[in-house]
Amino acid sequence: MTVMRGDAAGVDEASALTAAACLFNGFSERSRLAIVQHLVLGEHRVVDLTQHLGLAQSTVSKHLSCLADCGIVEVRAQGRASFYSLTHPDAILELLSAAEKLLALTGDAVTLCPTYGAAPGA
Numbered sequence: 785m786t787v788m789r790g791d792a793a794g795v796d797e798a799s800a801l802t803a804a805a806c807l808f809n810g811f812s813e814r815s816r817l818a819i820v821q822h823l824v825l826g827e828h829r830v831v832d833l834t835q836h837l838g839l840a841q842s843t844v845s846k847h848l849s850c851l852a853d854c855g856i857v858e859v860r861a862q863g864r865a866s867f868y869s870l871t872h873p874d875a876i877l878e879l880l881s882a883a884e885k886l887l888a889l890t891g892d893a894v895t896l897c898p899t900y901g902a903a904p905g906a
Contacts (some may be wrong), residue, residue: 810854811879815839816847820870823857824877827869 811817818837822828828836833844848868851857856876860867870876887894895902 807854810851810856813847815843816851819844819847819851820856820876821880823868823870824873824880827860827867829865829867833868 811820815837819833822833822836830841830844830848833839833848834841837844848857848859852859852868855871857868858871860869894900
């Protein structure tokens, strides 16, 4: 998204916007975002995440696979266990902090959005 800051230096705007949209799509699902927030604290196994989040093992595994495909998480095998961690924890923490700041500034506007907002009672 260097295009947005005006230092495009040969970056194709359409490609940059597509990459940014794909990145944000990786964070767009509530369960994936909860997983990322837990991984900010350090590496976790699938079983740890299922216990912390109250999600099914298959759901957590599916979302971890998506996050790995997006380059957001990586996996480390230790014996029969797999440990998941963020690939760039500092950058992801900055992104989450910026999102929290923007949400504080916009108030309920995002959740009330008729297109992407939370459904009543959700």
